[in-house]
Amino acid sequence: MGNQEIWVYVEINNLMVEPTSFQLITKAKQIANGRKVVALIAEPKMSHLESDIKEYGPDEIRILRDERFRGANDEELADALFQVVKRNTPNAIIFPATVRGRSVAPRLQAKLQTGLTADCLDIYYDGDNLVQVKPTYGDGVMCNIICPDKRPQMVTVRPNIFEAKVDRTIKPKIQAAEFEFHEDARSEVEAEEPVDHTSTDLTNAKVIIALGRGAYSEKNVELARQLAEKLGGKVGVSRPLTDKPEFTHSDQIGQSGTTVSPDLLINLGISGAVQYTVGVEKAKKVISVNTNRDAPIFDLSDYGYVGDAGAFLEAMLGNLE
Amino acid sequence: MKIIVCVKQVPENDSVKIDPKTNDMVRTGAQGVMNPFDRNAIETALELKEKNGGQVILLIMGPDSFTEVLRDGLAMGADSAYLLSSKEFGGADTLATAYTLVAGIKKIGKPDVILFGRQSEDADTGQVGPIVAEDLNIPQATFATKVETISATTLEVDRDLESSIQKVEIKLPAEITVRSEINFPRYETPINIVKSFDKPLTIWNEKDLNVDPDKIGKKGSQTIVTKVYAPKKETKQVKFLSKKAGDAAKTIINELDL
Ligand SMILES: Cc1cc2nc3c(=O)[nH]c(=O)nc-3n(C[C@H](O)[C@H](O)[C@H](O)COP(=O)(O)OP(=O)(O)OC[C@H]3O[C@@H](n4cnc5c(N)ncnc54)[C@H](O)[C@@H]3O)c2cc1C
Numbered sequence: 040m041g042n043q044e045i046w047v048y049v050e051i052n053n054l055m056v057e058p059t060s061f062q063l064i065t066k067a068k069q070i071a072n073g074r075k076v077v078a079l080i081a082e083p084k085m086s087h088l089e090s091d092i093k094e095y096g097p098d099e100i101r102i103l104r105d106e107r108f109r110g111a112n113d114e115e116l117a118d119a120l121f122q123v124v125k126r127n128t129p130n131a132i133i134f135p136a137t138v139r140g141r142s143v144a145p146r147l148q149a150k151l152q153t154g155l156t157a158d159c160l161d162i163y164y165d166g167d168n169l170v171q172v173k174p175t176y177g178d179g180v181m182c183n184i185i186c187p188d189k190r191p192q193m194v195t196v197r198p199n200i201f202e203a204k205v206d207r208t209i210k211p212k213i214q215a216a217e218f219e220f221h222e223d224a225r226s227e228v229e230a231e232e233p234v235d236h237t238s239t240d241l242t243n244a245k246v247i248i249a250l251g252r253g254a255y256s257e258k259n260v261e262l263a264r265q266l267a268e269k270l271g272g273k274v275g276v277s278r279p280l281t282d283k284p285e286f287t288h289s290d291q292i293g294q295s296g297t298t299v300s301p302d303l304l305i306n307l308g309i310s311g312a313v314q315y316t317v318g319v320e321k322a323k324k325v326i327s328v329n330t331n332r333d334a335p336i337f338d339l340s341d342y343g344y345v346g347d348a349g350a351f352l353e354a355m356l357g358n359l360e
Numbered sequence: 361m362k363i364i365v366c367v368k369q370v371p372e373n374d375s376v377k378i379d380p381k382t383n384d385m386v387r388t389g390a391q392g393v394m395n396p397f398d399r400n401a402i403e404t405a406l407e408l409k410e411k412n413g414g415q416v417i418l419l420i421m422g423p424d425s426f427t428e429v430l431r432d433g434l435a436m437g438a439d440s441a442y443l444l445s446s447k448e449f450g451g452a453d454t455l456a457t458a459y460t461l462v463a464g465i466k467k468i469g470k471p472d473v474i475l476f477g478r479q480s481e482d483a484d485t486g487q488v489g490p491i492v493a494e495d496l497n498i499p500q501a502t503f504a505t506k507v508e509t510i511s512a513t514t515l516e517v518d519r520d521l522e523s524s525i526q527k528v529e530i531k532l533p534a535e536i537t538v539r540s541e542i543n544f545p546r547y548e549t550p551i552n553i554v555k556s557f558d559k560p561l562t563i564w565n566e567k568d569l570n571v572d573p574d575k576i577g578k579k580g581s582q583t584i585v586t587k588v589y590a591p592k593k594e595t596k597q598v599k600f601l602s603k604k605a606g607d608a609a610k611t612i613i614n615e616l617d618l
Contacts, residue, residue: 145487149494154582183587226499354605
């Protein structure tokens with residue numbers, strides 16, 4: 040039932056490796072327990088991202104090389120990966136839970152008729168089973184999922200849950216994967232333009248000012264944006280604020296939003312529901328502002344200010360001048 | 361244009377219980393509402409119909425009580441609705457859910473477009489759309505922020521890939537998963553609510569669908585939940601600041617070197 044390899048799907052984004060893939064290579068090495076960690080990449084001819092991947096020390100880098108991967112659609116990618124998996128079924132395949140990972144992985148899963156757990160927050164082995172940890176519905180409930188009877192075991196894992204660590208002690212073997220590129224003209228990528236999501240890209244923000252229901256007013260949004268600008272950061276929100284005209288779902292932090300890992304997080308008028316806090320566990324310094332001294336958000340804060348969010352914002356702006 | 365929108369019901373509040381024996385989520389009792397993202401999918405379907413003619417059909421898998429969600433969708437303007445309901449469908453993971461939906465889609469008759477909302481609020485995270493597309497061997501465009509009609513057989517879709525926007529021309533039949541940013545779903549008007557009660561709502565079980573009993577419900581699922589628990593929380597020692605906002609701000613700015 041599959042060999043003893045863990046494959047990490049390396050995603051390419053704007054001609055670079057999407058950073059989650061490095062995080063997943065490090066994680067795979069940590070849980071491998073003797074299993075071989077293989078980084079799998081589908082890249083066009085002139086791209087040589089294996090030199091970047093090497094730094095993180097997988098045991099092997101397996102390359103699907105074809106010029107047509109530039110602008111390949113989900114169907115073509117899933118088809119190519121399927122051929123490689125069929126030749127040599129691994130124990131597990133780990134995808135980043137990015138848009139692309141979430142689109143290609145389930146197509147591959149359907150071809151393989153195996154299990155896939157999306158959006159995991161943790162993974163580890165229990166014997167031969169990969170335990171897949173993810174939040175589930177309900178009041179802060181987590182669940183463990185396994186796929187006991189089929190291989191490969193498939194997961195997508197959230198960005199920024201694990202830290203990528205450079206490991207030059209291993210010289211990965213570089214191998215070409217055998218497959219044939221089957222063109223699928225039913226869907227054609229006509230153009231792809233990088234976008235600067237400066238206002239919304241919370242994933243990599245070093246400073247985040249987070250607004251919750253208790254802090255919402257047009258004025259406070261403006262003040263929070265000013266403070267974010269001053270500190271070189273971004274404004275994020277808890278879920279109730281995604282209904283407000285200033286924000287959308289992509290500004291949302293938490294279980295059904297984005298997982299963040301800033302050096303500094305300032306929570307304003309956020310109570311600290313588990314669905315919010317799972318998204319901010321990796322924040323380094325945390326300041327929280329809440330009128331209620333007993334709000335759970337203070338349990339994960341370094342500094343607490345019991346009082347009004349607007350007053351705090353104004354004081355910060357006033358004193359930073 | 362024949363458009364099928366797959367919708368889902370999610371519990372409205374957090375009062376969901378876990379069956380300690382089977383580890384399944386027990387949702388009876390918890391009031392259900394339509395997964396809010398599915399309203400965006402229905403809106404997309406209605407706009408496609410306004411432009412191209414045709415019909416909008418809703419499809420859902422779940423217990424009989426889910427007809428209420430279908431009524432909501434019909435009141436938004438969909439033409440008909442199908443509920444796939446049977447005890448045998450229970451405990452399905454995404455693979456078994458997609459298999460069942462595909463059986464329903466085949467029985468309804470091949471559509472031009474199958475729409476899904478971006479992701480449901482609870483357990484599964486937008487996987488079912490791509491699995492359905494693969495099972496039907498049709499192309500997909502996920503995370504769509506714009507859908508435009510090029511011709512009766514071609515759509516142009518903008519996909520938001522987070523760090524880039526991709527423009528895709530896709531031949532029908534196709535599966536599209538929409539993001540909530542794509543539109544503002546219309547409200548149910550009183551007249552449409554009244555009309556919704558006259559629209560056809562069909563219920564099918566596993567016999568109607570002629571499905572392989574080994575591929576539905578719990579039996580057809582490759583994944584099993586082994587444990588459900590409250591995560592342990594790491595707590596920090598919080599330092600409460602002065603109640604005077606100015607002093608509090610100064611302390612932070614000094615101590616964190618801002
Ligand atoms: C399946 C599921 C997924 C979810 N996913 C997410 C998610 O990804 N992200 C998310 O955020 N939520 C999510 N939620 C919702 C979550 O459970 C909470 O409801 C939500 O996080 C609460 O947001 P909040 O803290 O802003 O609001 P509230 O809980 O209403 O808290 C407001 C806080 O503001 C304080 N306050 C009031 N006035 C002031 C003032 N003037 N100044 C300062 N403080 C003040 C109050 O004391 C209170 O603590 C999810 C829920 C479910 C069921």
